[in-house]
Amino acid sequence: MLLVTGVLLARASALVYPAADGGDGLQMAVQVGAYPGASQVARIDLHARTSTVAPCPPYYTATEINGTDVLYVAGSVQRVPAAAALTVLAWDTLVPAGGVFGVCNNQLYLSELPRRCRVGRSGVRHCRRHHCNVSFAESHRGTCIDGSARLALGTYEMTVACAVTTAFGRRSPAVTPGPPVLSVMRAALNVEYDDNSNTLRVWEQPTAVDTAVEYVMILFLTLALAAWLGWSASLNATQRHNDMEAAAVLWKRIADVGLFVADAVWLAASAKVYHVVTESAAIMPEAVDQLLGADTAAAYTVWYVGVACTAAAAVVYVVTVAMASTGRSLPKFVCAWVAPHVAVCRTGPSQLAALVTLRWLYEAVLLTAVHLCTPGGLGESFVEVVGAGVGLSLAAVTGRDATCLMGLCRANATRVAVFVSAAVVMFHVALFMVYPCVASQYEGDSTTVLLSAAVTAQVSAVSALYHRPPRAPLHAFGNPVAASGAVRPGRF
Known part of the structure; x- marks a missing residue:
């Protein structure tokens, strides 16, 4: 029962957000150790080979065995190596064998995205894990022409303003000069990777x-x-x-x-x-x-x-x-x-x-x-x-x-x-x-x-x-016509 409760709590807090240092990565809240465990901030790193968690103090966990500990993330419970470093989520955690993972509206899913996330203009890119470079940086990179840059991710294309813009209370940073790279986080796209078909799909969020x-x-x-x-x-x-x-x-x-x-x-x-x-x-x-x-x-x-x-x-x-x-x-x-x-x-x-x-x-x-x-x-x-x-x-x-x-x-x-x-x-x-x-x-x-x-x-x-009906309802629709024929039956 405690384990299930911990999974539900972890699922509710599995929100992702840009890295504090503006690097090419996402961060999210996870729990490590025996329930309720210790809350940690993990970095999603698609370039890493293995997931690791930072060791917890002994009074937080009784589940550390042979240098590994329990990790609760997005409704999933996994045992991963405990290293003296930052907690990192890599492909082995995000995409188990033959699995799928995605991010929708800053929510991490270790499964197919819900139907509400798979709507709007979309695009697809074929790539394999460990060889699928996806940018989660704070800003796009590209060459600006007349104040805008044309970017693409597979079959998905978009044109973005190069200058800093603010719309509907949201600030969009400027495009960084360099080779064209579309940032999934900057574009606020819903993204899903399917390890079975080796495809990465993105969808635009509603405006x-x-x-x-x-x-x-x-x-x-x-x-x-x-x-x-x-x-x-x-x-x-x-x-x-x-x-x-x-x-x-x-x-x-x-x-x-x-x-x-x-x-x-x-x-x-x-x-x-x-x-x-x-x-x-x-x-x-x-x-x-x-x-x-x-x-x-x-x-x-x-x-x-x-x-x-x-x-x-x-x-x-x-x-x-x-x-x-x-x-x-x-x-x-x-x-x-x-x-x-x-x-x-x-x-x-x-x-x-x-x-x-x-x-x-x-x-x-x-x-x-x-x-x-x-x-x-x-x-x-x-x-x-x-x-x-x-x-x-x-x-x-x-x-x-x-x-x-x-x-x-x-x-x-x-x-x-x-x-x-x-x-x-x-x-x-x-x-x-x-x-x-x-x-x-x-x-x-x-x-x-x-x-x-x-x-x-x-x-x-x-x-x-x-709201009880009247005690003695009068003639209502559906009754036979009265003997006198003076009143017609209702039809509603």
Whole structure:
């Protein structure tokens, strides 16, 4: 147990950064010796043949044997020689036989990089270990022409300014005169070396402009949800008292702001499509990739965005029905399209059921968009906590509205549809929103998945019990037509 804990702690601190002396190397925090061991700063040296660690004081370690000691680095435990020198990480530690190592956003991985790191413009270079010269220096080297230098690393090429520049709070040092050498650290590239294929691949990291867009988007989504709270609270009171007159008032209010509601939900759905098209890291949680595998996680992402867009289309349809039923001016073909449901939703429980469905879908689309648009610059831990909080809020929304619809709907087919929809939302919340936060604190395995699912289900159940449906629901959609034929059954 102590050994596992030490591995997890070492993994969390496996950050790399430029060498203090500006030399051609990276440094990172490691632990040496018996748990908890001694923290040391190790240099990554791709020119060294063997990894070594600086000896620890005796009271830090009881694991030193025959001049070797235990090294914890990036989730891996290895025994390496203890020498009277600085701690150095070489190929034998970074790339075990037939292995892979990489650096992504200043995080060291002794495995393939996560899917979120393998996006953007990339390049590849074929080279063998010990003969793969990669520069991690503070600055590039090259010949400047008209204030810029053209550099390359295999098939990857870039043009850099030769002078000192500052952009988005980041200072870029000047290019050093000399033979052209592209520095991976200076270019802020994600890099991965595969010993099986003898290839070195690099990828560009997302630019700060994407972060600015995320801040604007999260502000809009927050305002759209905040403006919705008053109407949602009124709908809660309407459900509690089964007040159809109040439902008619809320129906008219939705018709009044229908264009805003439709625009907000489509913008949120478009944000999801944008994150998929741009291969954003936000839609690629590392924990989900490790749990499902990169290919399965990618397929799930496409499925998730498709469902979200379908939900957004359903919100627009209900809003259009509300606008048509209250006499709003709409094109004739739109009125003909929604005509089958206009008469059904003018009054009664069908109208209330349509309002509850609208609220559920609207809040689900916007809350999941908040999760994706949380700026990554705020820190990975912060994004994971926000994702878990937003996910549990969505679980509460699902428990509240699914329970209400179960009370309003009496047709078995409709109840099955509501149950399946709720199960899909709960699965997404547990896997895609809560699990990454839990997995960052505990080892990701089946127990962690069960814990995430249990927390999600409990929050949903508490919300469902708190928002109980009316004791005696009136005629609802899915019922047979009344004997008098005066009332049509609802279809929502």
